[in-house]
Amino acid sequence: MELLLQQAMAGLATGAIYACMALAVVMIYQAIDHLNFAQGEMAMFSTFISWQLMAWGLPYWIAFAAAVVVSFIGGVLIERVLFRPIHNAPILSSLVAFIALFSILNSSAGYIWDYTIKSFPSPFGHKPLLGGLIDTHEAAMIGVTLGLLALLYLFFRGTRLGLAMRAAASNAESARLVGIRVGWMTALGWGMAAAIGAVAGMLIAPVVFLEPNMMLGVLLYGFAGAVLGGLTSPGGAVLGGFAVGIIENLAGTFVPYVGRELKLTIALVLIVMVLMFRPSGLFGRSVVSRV
């Protein structure tokens, strides 16, 4: 029982990061109808930026804030420079662009900061909480994710800009007809997704250590969470992320033969199962289009 609870809590903590990544994936999916395969590499690059700033002597929170802002701007630029010109092109063009972005970010991070594993600090420390069930950093991962979700909810429900972004995502042509600059809303979505990814990267880095390939598995779990919750539902994606974290951890501990080595397979099995039996996810809408 003790072990079960402990593993579930640890799963909840990593699940928070998957939830962040799932949220970032869904934000871009809503705007452009494609999965951003480079989401993880964008987050990794952001994390390296904050690491570099700290290496130059800046305090944690300043480096944190700077990385979030730089990532937001970077996300907007990626949309404007790379994806705007091909937004009407067939799906394969976008796919190639995503893979290109993935390799560019991955290799440049390796080139600039090399592939040795670096440790990344946590401002929350690792003191045990709840009698050792969870530590302070893990609790912070959950808290920050929930806070982020609440902020996004307020932004999308309570502000005119948020309303405009929802309108642009739900019907681009109608959005243009009320005067919304849909292209900029898409860019804004990219910026926000990049910023969310940056937060996720900086929170997970103390756990998985910092290196150019750190986000590969995390993004897969993020995809699994997003698919499980439904790619059209931000709230569902977050729940999906948490669920995947818990499933991953419990299966790794309690299902024989899975262990650490086969954990990543669980994410893939989950994706395939959801796509087979409930393609719109647990909370998503299935879109019916008239021909």
Next chain:
Amino acid sequence: MMLEVAGLNAFYGQNQALYEVGFSVDDGQVRTLLGANGAGKTTILRALCGMVRVSGDMRFDGRRISGWATEDVVRLGVAHVPEGRGTFLRLSVEENLQLGAITRSNRHEIAADIERIYANFPRLRERRTQQAGTLSGGEQQMLAVGRALMLRPRLLLLDEPSFGLAPLIVEELFAILRQINTETGVAMLIVEQNAALALELAEHAYLLETGHVVMDAPSGVIAADEAVRRSYLGY
């Protein structure tokens, strides 16, 4: 002249849909585009809003708007109620109205305008928190018109406002459109299959056939011309 179009050609890919079309609408006027299916009526509205490829001259207040992006034309004060209404189905009625005014900034005026829309369309007030997709066809059309008015437009483009509505609802809608025109002085360009109704509301009509304007006359003249009525308007 507020809107002046001359020598307008429009294209869908290789296919030309409009040929040297010319017409105009001035402040406060209501004009209508009539013609059979496929005559190019909807294409004219889409061309005005930069939604199809065009050549030719379209001017709004003397500024050339050919080739402009949709959102820039809208920001000049051109509101378009498109075919199929263009409602945001998953958003609430009130959010749809808010979106109509998304380019405006004075919150008090926007709130006052929403109240005015509710006064014109009481049914929308009752359903203000419902998702727009749950409204009936007539309510959705009223929402679409209300959303367009939230822009405080100078020109309202209406594409088949009577489409799919029960006759009583259509009469109600057209009565409200007339009232809005006299109260606010917003000009209207209406595309309608129901020619009798459109000719009643509009003072001037353009008759289209396969992308050409074949007649350009006051509504009374067109309504009185039996040959035209029989061959083009079907009533």
